[in-house]
Every structure is written in C-alpha cells, then in structure tokens.
Amino acid sequence: MEPTDLPPESNHPSKEQSTFNTSDVDALRVSVLSEALPYIQRFAGKRIVIKYGGAAMVDKHLKKAVLRDIALLSSVGVQPVVVHGGGPEINFWLNRLDIKTEFLDGLRVTDSQTMDIVEMVLVGRVNKQIVTGINQLGALSIGLCGIDGNLIESRPFNKGRYGLVGEISKVNAEVLEPLLSKGYIPVISSVASSEEGGSLNINADTVAGELAAALGAEKLILLTDTPGILRNKNDPSSLISKIRLSEIRQLTKDGVVEGGMMPKTECCIRALAQGVSAAHIINGKIPHAILLEVFTNIGIGTMVVSSG
Numbered sequence: 001m002e003p004t005d006l007p008p009e010s011n012h013p014s015k016e017q018s019t020f021n022t023s024d025v026d027a028l029r030v031s032v033l034s035e036a037l038p039y040i041q042r043f044a045g046k047r048i049v050i051k052y053g054g055a056a057m058v059d060k061h062l063k064k065a066v067l068r069d070i071a072l073l074s075s076v077g078v079q080p081v082v083v084h085g086g087g088p089e090i091n092f093w094l095n096r097l098d099i100k101t102e103f104l105d106g107l108r109v110t111d112s113q114t115m116d117i118v119e120m121v122l123v124g125r126v127n128k129q130i131v132t133g134i135n136q137l138g139a140l141s142i143g144l145c146g147i148d149g150n151l152i153e154s155r156p157f158n159k160g161r162y163g164l165v166g167e168i169s170k171v172n173a174e175v176l177e178p179l180l181s182k183g184y185i186p187v188i189s190s191v192a193s194s195e196e197g198g199s200l201n202i203n204a205d206t207v208a209g210e211l212a213a214a215l216g217a218e219k220l221i222l223l224t225d226t227p228g229i230l231r232n233k234n235d236p237s238s239l240i241s242k243i244r245l246s247e248i249r250q251l252t253k254d255g256v257v258e259g260g261m262m263p264k265t266e267c268c269i270r271a272l273a274q275g276v277s278a279a280h281i282i283n284g285k286i287p288h289a290i291l292l293e294v295f296t297n298i299g300i301g302t303m304v305v306s307s308g
C-alpha cells in the first residue's frame with residue numbers, strides 16, 4: 001500500500017473508542033494479522049515456488065489478488081519465485097489464428113506453429129503482464145524463461161511423442177541467486193531450448209516442481225482451477241486435504257487423477273523426493289488463496305507431504 005492510501009491520523013479511532021467500537025470485521029482483520037506472525041517468522045528468508053495458471057489468470061480481480069499476495073510475501077521477507085502457465089491466453093491466440101490444439105496426458109501436443117504461439121504468448125505477453133503487475137505493487141520482479149542464462153536445459157519429452165514438448169534435463173538455478181539475494185521476484189515462463197537450439201514447451205507445473213527442488217524451496221504451491229485433488233473430479237466435496245507421497249502415485253494408477261492433474265501430482269512427487277517439505281495444490285479461484293495457505297491455520301486445497 002502506498003503511504004498516501006493510509007487513512008489520515010484523525011480518522012483513527014481513539015484508543016478508548018476502539019475498545020468499544022471495534023467491529024467484527026476489524027477484529028477479524030487484526031486476528032488474521034496476528035495469526036500470521038509465527039508463519040511470517042517461519043518463512044522469512046525461505047523460498048516458496050508458486051505455479052500461477054488456470055482460472056486465477058483469467059479473472060482481472062483474482063489476478064490482482066494473486067499478484068498482491070506475491071508482493072506481500074516478498075515484503076515480509078519470503079522469497080517467492082513465480083512460474084506461470086498461460087493456457088487460456090494461448091488457446092485464445094491459437095483460436096484466432098485457426099490453429100487446432102490437442103491435449104494428451106494433460107500436455108499440449110505442440111507442433112512448430114503452435115510452439116511459435118506458445119513462445120510469443122508466454123514469454124512475450126503473459127510474462128511481461130505479470131512482471132508489470134508485481135512492479136506496480138511496489139515489489140520488483142524480473143521476467144525470465146528457461147532459455148535465459150540457460151536456466152533450464154531440456155530435451156524432447158518421450159522421444160517427441162508430444163511434438164515440441166520438452167522434459168527437463170538440468171536446472172541451473174544459480175542464475176536466480178543474484179536476483180533473489182537482491183530481493184527481486186523471478187517470474188519464469190516455461191519455455192526452454194533444446195541442445196540443438198530450438199524452443200521446447202514444458203509443462204509449467206513440471207518447471208515449478210524442478211525449480212522448487214533446485215532452489216531448496218520450503219514450499220511448492222500450485223494454483224489451479226479445482227479445490228485440489230478430488231477423489232471424484234466432478235465432486236468438489238471429495239477433496240483430499242492431505243496425502244502422503246507414498247499414497248499419491250496410486251491415485252493415477254486408479255484413474256482418480258488424470259489429464260492436467262497428472263503433471264501436478266508428478267511434480268509434487270519429484271519436488272518432495274528432492275527435499276521440498278510440502279507441496280500444495282490449491283484453488284486459485286479463492287481470493288488470496290496463497291496467503292490463506294501460507295499465513296493461516298486454515299490450510300486449503302491438497303497438501304502433499306513426505307510422511308506423517
């Protein structure tokens with residue numbers, strides 16, 4: 001908040017008044033802030049990788065709320081790293097250019113024409129919109145993709161079964177260290193280059209998971225358009241709120257997890273196996289979902305933990 005947004009001093013109720021007139025809303029605000037203290041202390045100086053995509057990216061108000069949460073994390077000393085998708089915007093441009101698109105196992109089958117659009121939309125447009133949005137909130141962010149500083153080395157996934165979809169062969173996370181140490185928020189598009197120099201489209205969940213592992217992140221948060229992992233994907237009340245690493249693979253085997261949820265569960269598995277303490281799959285349609293997850297006791301969505 002800009003200092004000018006603060007109410008003038010004369011608007012503040014006197015101490016005596018506030019004892020009697022504090023509204024329930026004010027009381028709630030203060031208790032939420034107070035509840036945040038141990039969480040702020042716990043996460044200050046730690047890294048949290050946030051995958052931003054899906055519905056929270058389309059709605060203007062939600063988008064603002066997400067970026068505000070990220071800026072707030074940074075201003076209380078947490079080091080957020082943002083990895084973004086851009087499915088809806090890519091679909092919009094593919095549609096406009098009359099290019100058909102197809103998903104297989106939750107991944108966009110990517111021919112060279114589609115790759116051009118993916119790269120232009122993600123790296124050129126979506127990335128810069130997020131960076132601008134964060135900068136406008138008074139935090140500083142820098143946009144990169146996997147190609148910059150060779151952050152992500154990749155090769156065609158599954159021998160090219162999905163076209164120009166890449167899998168990660170190596171993450172050179174040291175590229176981000178000078179930025180993080182200076183308080184910049186890195187915003188990363190999930191495009192990388194192959195050894196031959198062509199661009200590859202990598203699922204943004206996969207990038208977020210590998211980056212979280214390589215950066216030694218405390219948490220991985222995947223914002224999506226469902227409440228979390230559902231036992232029955234058509235029934236929002238069937239949310240699995242906590243699941244152990246040892247149980248999660250079975251969900252795919254049983255057909256409970258499919259489509260776009262597959263790369264999410266897979267990246268949680270990989271991140272946790274490489275030392276990230278917890279991964280959360282949460283509903284980006286809930287305003288301030290990130291703050292709720294990080295700074296309150298409430299805990300929303302699905303939390304994936306190694307054990308316990």
Ligand code: ADP
Nearest residue numbers: 053054224225226229230233256257258260261
């Ligand atoms: P994002 O843009 O967040 O990556 P995706 O469409 O790729 O979104 O992935 C989320 C989708 O995964 C959900 O909208 C839902 O259709 C699908 N899905 C498949 N299985 C499940 C499940 N068990 N629980 C929740 N969602 C699931």
Ligand code: MG
Nearest residue numbers: 085106205260
């Ligand atoms: Mg997806």
